[in-house]
Amino acid sequence: MKNANCNSMLELLNKYKKQIAYVIVGLFLLYGIIWIATRKPQIPADIKATLDSLTNANKILIEHQKQIDSTIRVYEAEVKQVDYQIDNIKEKTTIIKEYYHEQSQQVNNYTPTELDSFFKARYNY
Numbered sequence: 001m002k003n004a005n006c007n008s009m010l011e012l013l014n015k016y017k018k019q020i021a022y023v024i025v026g027l028f029l030l031y032g033i034i035w036i037a038t039r040k041p042q043i044p045a046d047i048k049a050t051l052d053s054l055t056n057a058n059k060i061l062i063e064h065q066k067q068i069d070s071t072i073r074v075y076e077a078e079v080k081q082v083d084y085q086i087d088n089i090k091e092k093t094t095i096i097k098e099y100y101h102e103q104s105q106q107v108n109n110y111t112p113t114e115l116d117s118f119f120k121a122r123y124n125y
Contacts, residue, residue, distance in 0.1 A: 013020070043051070110118060 107115065107118060
């Protein structure tokens, strides 16, 4: 029985040997094409060294940029503080202007004695 199976297998192999050979050659060609397509090209040593040095320089620049960004944040905080002080001074100036405007309007209605005491209090004479 084993002999019969072996003979039938050999007969099938002889009958389809061309097709089997084509399939094997096709598989090798497919493997070769895939290997060539996915192969990574080798970078020359001088270009690789240049890339490495540029990568290091880029890392240094990134660190400098981070330092500059932190400095900018400090200056922005100081600018906000100065802006707040300026706004506060503007509000006080407006209040003072309104007060002295009212005072100057009241001076028009003063009697000579009140006017004299006003200037005396204001200029300390």
